[in-house]
Amino acid sequence: MRPTDSSPGEHTRAVHPPAFDPPVQRPLGLPVYRTAAFAFADSEEYAEVLGGRRPGYSYSRVDNPTADAFARAVAALEGVGVDGEVAGQPFASGMAAISTVLLTLCRAGSEVVVQRAVYGGTYGVLEHVLARFGVRAVYVDATDVVAVRAATGPATALLYVETLANPTMAVADLPALAEVAQDAGVPLVVDSTFASPAVCRPLEHGADLVVHSATKYLGGHSDVTGGLVVGPPDLLARVRDARLDLGGSLAPDEAWALHRGLATLPLRVARQCASAAVLAGALAADRRVARVDYPGLPTHPGHATAARLFDADEHGTRFGAVLTVTPHGGADAGRAWCDRMRLAEVATSLGGVRTKVSHVASTTHRQMDAATLAAAGIDAGAVRVSVGLEDPADLLADLTAALPDGG
Numbered sequence: 563m564r565p566t567d568s569s570p571g572e573h574t575r576a577v578h579p580p581a582f583d584p585p586v587q588r589p590l591g592l593p594v595y596r597t598a599a600f601a602f603a604d605s606e607e608y609a610e611v612l613g614g615r616r617p618g619y620s621y622s623r624v625d626n627p628t629a630d631a632f633a634r635a636v637a638a639l640e641g642v643g644v645d646g647e648v649a650g651q652p653f654a655s656g657m658a659a660i661s662t663v664l665l666t667l668c669r670a671g672s673e674v675v676v677q678r679a680v681y682g683g684t685y686g687v688l689e690h691v692l693a694r695f696g697v698r699a700v701y702v703d704a705t706d707v708v709a710v711r712a713a714t715g716p717a718t719a720l721l722y723v724e725t726l727a728n729p730t731m732a733v734a735d736l737p738a739l740a741e742v743a744q745d746a747g748v749p750l751v752v753d754s755t756f757a758s759p760a761v762c763r764p765l766e767h768g769a770d771l772v773v774h775s776a777t778k779y780l781g782g783h784s785d786v787t788g789g790l791v792v793g794p795p796d797l798l799a800r801v802r803d804a805r806l807d808l809g810g811s812l813a814p815d816e817a818w819a820l821h822r823g824l825a826t827l828p829l830r831v832a833r834q835c836a837s838a839a840v841l842a843g844a845l846a847a848d849r850r851v852a853r854v855d856y857p858g859l860p861t862h863p864g865h866a867t868a869a870r871l872f873d874a875d876e877h878g879t880r881f882g883a884v885l886t887v888t889p890h891g892g893a894d895a896g897r898a899w900c901d902r903m904r905l906a907e908v909a910t911s912l913g914g915v916r917t918k919v920s921h922v923a924s925t926t927h928r929q930m931d932a933a934t935l936a937a938a939g940i941d942a943g944a945v946r947v948s949v950g951l952e953d954p955a956d957l958l959a960d961l962t963a964a965l966p967d968g969g
């Protein structure tokens with residue numbers, strides 16, 4: 563229906579309401595730019611923005627203001643104490659970030675020197691995807707810096723480690739590894755998901771790129787998936803180019819939720835680390851427990867390195883909030899322990915507000931047979947505990963009440 567002959571028709575009016583003009587005032591809350599595309603004043607501006615000769619947004623797979631705001635916020639947290647500018651690139655998941663970084667830095671014939679106990683998805687990309695394109699992964703014990711150096715060679719494209727390795731919580735000696743990478747003339751890429759910038763900032767210790775599964779501590783509530791790469795602008799420009807083509811870009815709604823989570827990151831992580839230390843100490847002293855892997859325990863092989871590299875607060879060093887606990891009695895005891903807990907959830911993932919447990923051998927490391935598990939230093943009964951925000955006394959009561967008596 564046309565109200566008058568000269569006014570647009572109802573479909574045109576529906577599709578072209580009065581334009582949204584961003585207000586002059588700066589909003590305190592982060593606006594969600596839920597748009598796939600942006601309009602230009604004219605074709606010249608369109609061409610200039612697409613060509614990178616003028617700043618501006620064109621298409622949300624390329625860049626989105628909400629996703630950019632999240633990436634800048636994480637870059638600011640990771641970039642403390644670093645000389646020079648630190649940039650960030652947002653991704654749809656941790657694996658999108660990791661695979662894009664690997665594809666940015668590798669070519670056919672490249673070798674990736676990577677820690678043996680690497681995250682399963684990263685192992686999958688290396689073995690099931692990149693291997694088909696002539697990229698070879700060279701696995702090393704990243705805590706053995708001499709072995710890491712020996713593994714580098716002319717074909718090495720990057721050195722890849724995790725700040726805290728799953729599930730042994732091995733601690734990477736980042737300054738020593740950075741020296742090896744520098745001598746080999748390759749970037750040191752660090753997956754710092756288990757640490758978060760509230761525990762350790764690898765760029766301060768010589769890393770060239772930091773990758774995150776933002777799904778874990780950065781988001782912090784187990785309700786959003788995202789990833790991130792942080793590092794110097796020149797390297798990040800190459801990562802961004804690869805992201806545009808590969809397409810693992812972060813959606814604006816997810817970026818908003820992740821950005822909101824960041825505000826409480828230090829509060830959450832400080833408390834989770836303090837609670838993890840309480841649990842680790844008490845469980846290590848329990849006769850029903852065979853072993854506790856937690857860098858905060860003086861017996862852990864990474865204790866001194868963590869004390870040197872990780873942040874401290876009034877509770878002492880933040881040694882992370884994930885511990886691996888092995889009750890006596892083997893695989894059955896590990897599973898039974900998880901299943902008898904009432905507060906802790908049997909669930910995948912980590913870093914959220916609720917405590918989560920997983921029986922390592924049958925879940926996160928199910929691809930490994932008994933011999934491979936043993937070689938990696940993982941017991942059949944090991945249980946990974948991601949400590950949440952519950953009262954530590956309640957958690958300790960839950961975990962100890964559920965412990966099997968066997969052994």
Ligand SMILES: *Cc1c(COP(=O)(O)O)cnc(C)c1O
Pocket residue numbers: 655656657658681683724753755756774775776777778787788789
């Ligand atoms: C979860 C995780 C990833 C993958 O992140 P997604 O967001 O699940 O894609 C990578 N590295 C580590 C250490 C992780 O824990």
